[in-house]
Amino acid sequence: MSAWDPTTAPDTALGLLSNARRRSVVKTIAANGGMATRQALVKAIVEDETGESIADAKTGCVQEAHISLYHCHLPKLSQHGIVDHNRETGEVVLSDDGEALKAAVETAEDTIGASRKAIEDFYR
Template identity: 35%
Template structure:
């Protein structure tokens, strides 16, 4: 896996796209699990979740959760994969598995196949 620089992510562009998307949806088009704007902003308040979503957007297909954790760790630290400690990647994996992944699955942004440990972008 290779890292993508955080500088490639344009926060203002993303925020404007999100607001435009929300404006374009009628109440009956937005699934109930999508929640409110406040819910969305709370979900995106975590840098680790934002990085996780960036990783999934970069790959655009199912990848293993360990691979996603490794890529998130790379983006968090700016280190090359070979420079990361196994403990660092394990810490990221555990937090993704127990905290961030369930929130993103519940929000309808990601799908997770626990048997195969594969995470993929949800088809909205």
């Protein structure tokens, strides 16, 4: 049973998309064929946020990303039917609703990019 319907719950979709880490989770899993490990998600988030490889990132940054995924972001995405997260194995699978949310992420990012360009052009 799906807990998220983009046609009846736009506030829920926007709430899920409001956090950069949740957007990163959806994009990373989608880019990996619909499945990723929790460690791969941590790596993607740390590298995106710090601009460094995970090997060069501070231990606290890596731990904080892992804790926030495990206790906050993955449960929230799972609760809304976007991902299936196996806490024991660390495997995270994108659901059909996750694919729909991925399209919403891409649309939002395209819109933001176009808006930034329009603002930059206006102030030149």
